Amino acid sequence: MKRIITSLICLLMFASFAFATGQGDGTSAAKGGEVEVLHWWTSGGEAAAVAVLKQLLEAEGYTWKDFAVAGGGGDNAMTVLKSRALAGNPPAAAQVKGPQIQLWGDEGVLTNLNDVAKAEDWDNLLPKVVADVMKYKGNYVAVPVNVHRINWMWCNPAVFKKAGATIPKTWEEFEAAAKKIKAAGLIPVAWGGQPWQEATVFEIIVAGVGGTDFYKKALVDADVNTLKSATMVKVFKTLRMVLQYIDPGAPNRDWNLATSMVINGEAGMQFMGDWAKGEFTAAKKAPDKDYIAATAPQTSKQFIFNIDSFIMFNVADKDKNAQKAMARLIVQPKFQEVFNINKGSIPVRLGMSEEPFDIPARLAMKDFVATSKSGDLVPSMAHEMAVMPDIKGAMVDTVTNFCNSDMSAEDAAAQLASAVAAVK
Ligand code: GAL
Helix, strand or coil: CHHHHHHHHHHHCCCCCCCCCCCCCCCCCCCCCEEEEEECCCCHHHHHHHHHHHHHHHHCCCEEEEEECCCHHHHHHHHHHHHHHHCCCCCCEEECCCCHHHHHHHCCCECCCHHHHHHHCHHHHCCHHHHHHCEECCEECEEECEEEECCEEEECHHHHHHHCCCCCCCHHHHHHHHHHHHHCCCEEECCCECHHHHHHHHHHHHHHHHCHHHHHHHHHCCCHHHHCCHHHHHHHHHHHHHHCCCCCCCECCCHHHHHHHHHCCCEEEEECCCHHHHHHHHCCCCECCCEEEEECCCCCCCEEEECCEEEEECCCHHHHHHHHHHHHHHHCHHHHHHHHHHHCCEECCCCCCCCCCCHHHHHHHHHHHHHHHHCCEEECCCCCCCCCHHHHHHHHHHHHHHHCCCCCHHHHHHHHHHHHHHHC
């Protein structure tokens, strides 16, 4: 596992955004057939994004059977997927990410997509490291959709202005700004009290407070000594400080409702991946005017990445063409452009023009390349990119226990280390 991630990071260093040409028609196919697609994209921005894929498939004469399982971060969707697969009735395609693709490959239930990949030249159009994650034993079994950046802070400039606060670049500055926003009678941080959202903010703090090497040792290598170190205690202290600035409505709040609080000026900021930008876009809000997209405190030189992808299951012959068409369309430029504009992410396909994308997306594109060279491109733990599910589960549980109790930072670091050691 560690090997997959390390090679992912190393190889991304060589990923270039050189213009790529030669989009073939791929596996042109007889029309008809259906794809049932399991995903968890149900918020305004997410739904607008996934609708693009449905339209493209329907335009080619295929039928889209929507299998949306609500629940940000996909925990609900994964539970449903496992039970469908156990019953021997998986959908044609399911949103599954990162190292977990290998676990599904071990089950022997995935379709070989090499013919589509060859016809479409995926080996040259995808960063090699991304392509490697999509392969099981050298064969393509999954299709990458996008690249999300996690370490963002979404701010409402009117709230900051009203409070006389400035957009923070450090956690110290954050505390100063949060105090002012609170004193102005507004909510400093729009918080979604769900485990995956708490883990998202936690990893942002790990990167900012600990730095890139600490992040890799703690959340990629899951090194027990690092997890119980003094730096980790500092991380939890910072998280405790942030929790002073959330509102009583936070428990179990969905991430997109938290984003709405920033959009409508109830709250000053939200720490969330750039799917939150999809909500601003869906609400017709413009960056640098209606909202500010800033990198989260102390992480401007880092890029915590989260790559969405679909695995494809073996399906009946009548639906094979529809399934392969879906795989083909996802990597083609039309989908990559329109989907990612709606979703808030950046294209995974190399050589795409940045022209149609907004300012935060252009910054993400630039930083993706820069951090892949500097070594500051790191996989998200909270979003299944960094460690296998059991280790992730141990980490997320500890963070959630901490957020929802008065546990000390010292105890949290110790608990984190022992929970991870128990499953390692
Ligand atoms: C992430 C996923 C994103 C977004 C988010 C909220 O795990 O990668 O695409 O959907 O969850 O649901």
